[in-house]
Amino acid sequence: MHEPVLLQETIANLICDPHGIYVDCTLGGGGHLRYLIENLEPDARVIGIDKDLDILNQTRLCFNDPRLTFIQSDFRDLTQVLQELNVELVDGIMMDLGVSSFQLDEADRGFSFHEDAPLDMRMNREQFLTAREIVNGYGEAEIREILFKYGEETYARNIAKAIVSYRAEKDIESTLELVDIIKKAVPGKYCREKHPARKSFQALRIVVNGELEALQAVLPQAVKMLKPKGRLCVISFHSLEDRIVKQFMQEKSRNCICPPDFPMCICEHRAQLKLISRKPFIASSEESTSNPRSRSAKLRVAARI
């Protein structure tokens, strides 16, 4: 079961008109979607997007509601998706970033460092790039950079070196093979703190799926597609995602983005968003206890001006 995080907070902040049109850009198992439609009127409409066709098809079967439209797409193509549906503007757009429990639990997808599986990690199985291509094909410096930049992995240098020396003998095929290489490359103390492969797996997954680029691409489109007062709700799970969302919302909610030492405004930048709360919503202690995944979740909400 995928337990949706910050469910009440997200849906309460997302709905500004119960008759409106909403987009769930990260449908997953439909946890947020279910609660969203329960709180909308019969004439409302919801478009659920996921780039993972397997998940989309499974979730589609769980719903029988004429208000719903399911689309397989990367959310970075949001404008095109809505244009093809002849939808001009919408009342709310939400994103619950990252992977769903379905993807983690499906052993052959290669997302989990607990299960042995081929090194895949693709959300969209039609794409070419897999984690296997990266660990076996990229140079040591490139792997180090990926682990450092997208995993904030302290031992990126050791791990990259170990990967390259291992693969000189044979290709790295499976998740647990990679976990083993990582365990041997980092100090024992590090292995006792948290899972030593956690950050490397995050980094590889982000690169395989182009997660940060997709987020950067969708945010400006989302602002353009919102009706006045329409809501944008984004749930992120690590600092790299949250930084992008936070900086974007802050910049779009400012009237002037000239450097502070400019005597007068020359940028003519006008706010397009209003922040609904300066600080992100985070999980209550009850939710953190019952759903550990929620502990790192941050929900940021803004309204279109």
Ligand SMILES: C[S@@+](CC[C@H](N)C(=O)[O-])C[C@H]1O[C@@H](n2cnc3c(N)ncnc32)[C@H](O)[C@@H]1O
């Ligand atoms: C955390 S899950 C969403 C869970 C969902 N809110 C629920 O409660 O069941 C994230 C989902 O977004 C999808 N996803 C991630 N990045 C995407 C992108 N760029 N475009 C479309 N779908 C994406 C993943 O395939 C995954 O199914």
